Amino acid sequence: xxxxxxxxxxxxTLLCGVVSCQESVSHVGKRVFKxxxxxxxxxxxxxxxxEMPRTLxxxxxxxxxxxxxxxxxxxxxxxxxxxYEYTGDPEIKALAEKHTHYLDTIVRARTHHDxxxxxxxxxxxxxxxxxDKAYLPYIESAAAKLAKRFNPVVGxxxxxxxxxxxxxxxxxxxxxxxxxxxxxxxxxxxDSLDQIAKTHARTTMKNHFRDDYTxxxxxxxxxxxxxxxxxxxxxxxxxDSAWARGQAWGLYGYxxxxxxxxxxxxxxxxEHIADMLLPRLPEDGVPYWDFxxxxxxxxxxxxxxxAIMASAFVELSTLTADPARAKACRQMAxxxxxxxxxxxxxxxxxxxxxxxxxxxxxxxxxxxxxxxPLTYADYYFLEAILRYNKLSK
Ligand code: GLY
Numbered sequence: 155x156x157x158x159x160x161x162x163x164x165x166x167t168l169l170c171g172v173v174s175c176q177e178s179v180s181h182v183g184k185r186v187f188k189x190x191x192x193x194x195x196x197x198x199x200x201x202x203x204x205e206m207p208r209t210l211x212x213x214x215x216x217x218x219x220x221x222x223x224x225x226x227x228x229x230x231x232x233x234x235x236x237x238y239e240y241t242g243d244p245e246i247k248a249l250a251e252k253h254t255h256y257l258d259t260i261v262r263a264r265t266h267h268d269x270x271x272x273x274x275x276x277x278x279x280x281x282x283x284x285x286d287k288a289y290l291p292y293i294e295s296a297a298a299k300l301a302k303r304f305n306p307v308v309g310x311x312x313x314x315x316x317x318x319x320x321x322x323x324x325x326x327x328x329x330x331x332x333x334x335x336x337x338x339x340x341x342x343x344x345d346s347l348d349q350i351a352k353t354h355a356r357t358t359m360k361n362h363f364r365d366d367y368t369x370x371x372x373x374x375x376x377x378x379x380x381x382x383x384x385x386x387x388x389x390x391x392x393x394d395s396a397w398a399r400g401q402a403w404g405l406y407g408y409x410x411x412x413x414x415x416x417x418x419x420x421x422x423x424x425e426h427i428a429d430m431l432l433p434r435l436p437e438d439g440v441p442y443w444d445f446x447x448x449x450x451x452x453x454x455x456x457x458x459x460x461a462i463m464a465s466a467f468v469e470l471s472t473l474t475a476d477p478a479r480a481k482a483c484r485q486m487a488x489x490x491x492x493x494x495x496x497x498x499x500x501x502x503x504x505x506x507x508x509x510x511x512x513x514x515x516x517x518x519x520x521x522x523x524x525x526x527p528l529t530y531a532d533y534y535f536l537e538a539i540l541r542y543n544k545l546s547k
Pocket of ligand 1: 225327389399516
């Protein structure tokens with residue numbers, strides 16, 4: 155009997171040596187969502203009412219937000235909605251509702267262009283998954299507020315308020331906020347929101363990108379005539395470098411705009427960015443914090459950029475007409491998902507301040523949030539897996 159078991163095990167081991175026994179992506183997803191389901195309940199339990207998770211401090215203690223103005227406050231509710239989408243767990247749904255409603259007064263708070271991120275990931279997912287019309291007014295008023303930041307002379311939404319350095323700063327990240335406008339445009343039959351989003355995307359295409367399709371982080375405009383005043387960075391290594399998350403926002407932003415509008419030039423821009431990124435990514439698919447950081451490989455990775463790219467690559471693989479590019483995008487997304495689901499990046503239940511992913515970077519030059527968990531890394535990682543799962547059905 156024992157001999158039989160021993161030889162069966164030996165046969166399986168030998169077979170695995172010949173035929174690779176790689177965990178299927180669907181199993182990877184199951185494993186990740188099981189961790190997320192447990193971590194996010196523990197995360198909620200460690201928060202005081204009204205507190206929103208943000209990251210961990212250098213000494214490992216939690217850092218939370220108490221102001222809803224912070225640009226990341228939609229990602230924890232959004233992640234809860236994704237876990238609910240995957241698991242159907244009613245306890246997670248109740249947490250998602252609770253944390254979404256912490257943002258009820260968002261349009262009255264001090265807002266900025268990131269109201270798009272905040273409201274789309276929370277209320278946007280809430281409405282998408284429940285169909286509850288009570289969520290609609292939040293989406294409608296947030297989109298109206300975001301649209302007010304658009305200046306037709308410049309042709310872009312203003313990201314940050316004017317400061318000594320920049321009169322009309324626009325960051326590549328702003329592409330992400332256009333999804334709220336596109337969603338609201340369809341939900342409320344408001345064509346002007348779609349026009350604003352498309353104009354912003356095209357002005358950004360013209361002014362943010364270099365010839366090799368890497369993007370600057372910040373472009374500041376002269377508001378009187380819409381001309382470019384200066385191109386710089388805020389979170390990258392230097393003005394001309396390719397800050398990893400900025401490249402990820404660009405890839406995701408144009409892919410999302412291609413999906414929402416069906417416009418060929420927006421899809422072509424996403425394809426160009428993908429073609430630039432695919433050969434430049436490290437072997438395991440997770441970028442260093444800036445593609446031009448001088449100390450690669452002796453510097454930190456940014457899991458958040460890897461997760462955002464993975465989600466965008468999955469989507470782009472479904473939009474691009476070129477089968478070779480579609481395959482390359484899908485394979486890269488798969489690689490990124492596998493790496494992020496490995497022990498180096500994925501937390502064990504009870505660790506990592508109850509966030510999901512380790513090793514993200516907020517702003518390296520400001521020595522802020524370096525090599526820590528971040529809520530948006532978790533959000534886009536879960537989204538990437540959900541999107542990948544839909545591919546194989
Ligand atoms: N939107 C800010 C960032 O990507 O850090």
